[in-house]
Amino acid sequence: MKAPVHSEESFATLDGTGIRYAVFLQGCPFRCAYCHNPDTQPFAGGTPTEAAELVKKILRYKTYFKGGGGVTFSGGEPLLHPEFVLECEVALAARGIGCALDTSGAVALSDAVRAAVDASEMVILDIKMPDEARYEKYVGGSIKNPLALLDFCLERGKRLWLRTVVVPGINDGAAAIDEYLALLGERVKGVEKYELLAFHTLGFAKYEKLGWENPLKGTPALDKEKLARLQNYLDEKIRTKR
Numbered sequence: 001m002k003a004p005v006h007s008e009e010s011f012a013t014l015d016g017t018g019i020r021y022a023v024f025l026q027g028c029p030f031r032c033a034y035c036h037n038p039d040t041q042p043f044a045g046g047t048p049t050e051a052a053e054l055v056k057k058i059l060r061y062k063t064y065f066k067g068g069g070g071v072t073f074s075g076g077e078p079l080l081h082p083e084f085v086l087e088c089e090v091a092l093a094a095r096g097i098g099c100a101l102d103t104s105g106a107v108a109l110s111d112a113v114r115a116a117v118d119a120s121e122m123v124i125l126d127i128k129m130p131d132e133a134r135y136e137k138y139v140g141g142s143i144k145n146p147l148a149l150l151d152f153c154l155e156r157g158k159r160l161w162l163r164t165v166v167v168p169g170i171n172d173g174a175a176a177i178d179e180y181l182a183l184l185g186e187r188v189k190g191v192e193k194y195e196l197l198a199f200h201t202l203g204f205a206k207y208e209k210l211g212w213e214n215p216l217k218g219t220p221a222l223d224k225e226k227l228a229r230l231q232n233y234l235d236e237k238i239r240t241k242r
């Protein structure tokens with residue numbers, strides 16, 4: 001099974017535990033206003049790669065995965081290519097390497113998506129906006145599929161991290177955090193970690209290079225202290241729910 005690989009990173013540390021081999025697959029159904037990898041969005045492009053070929057390459061890094069590391073499938077949206085991801089997951093699991101899925105949940109649950117999620121060691125799911133109207137406005141899609149994936153992960157008892165990018169002027173206050181928590185309700189009890197990420201401007205140059213309009217041009221990066229304050233607020237609220 002082949003899938004279009006946008007890029008690979010052999011010593012990633014952000015998307016999961018330990019040292020990770022990150023595979024970014026090409027194509028994404030969402031159009032997040034704050035996307036810092038817009039070049040991964042088009043469905044065309046990427047390097048068609050056989051699962052077996054990718055697995056063979058990853059196995060060279062096996063020793064680095066000791067201590068909780070492994071492989072992370074990201075994108076773009078990795079669950080656009082569930083059969084490819086599953087083939088890699090099964091082959092890697094047979095050699096003692098676990099895989100994480102770093103997903104926006106944009107793709108509807110199908111048998112193939114369920115199988116890829118079931119075969120993963122953990123899921124890192126973006127909850128981008130706290131309601132349908134803002135998903136439509138800032139993400140260019142619906143909240144329904146991400147919530148369905150969240151519920152599926154909880155039902156399966158999957159190791160689960162949630163992530164939200166905090167953007168100045170859009171969702172950067174305690175009131176917005178309360179809205180995310182209201183949306184999630186009791187679901188947060190089944191989540192291992194809910195991480196806020198700071199909006200940054202490192203992707204701005206990519207919009208220029210692509211000749212695309214940058215929807216957030218002029219928006220400043222989120223202040224790190226503000227992020228820490230909001231993360232503390234969120235963590236405290238979750239603690240009281242547990």
Ligand code: SF4
Pocket residue numbers: 028029030031032034035036037038040041075076077104
């Ligand atoms: S889901 Fe990720 S890759 Fe897709 S548009 Fe949003 S930020 Fe970009």
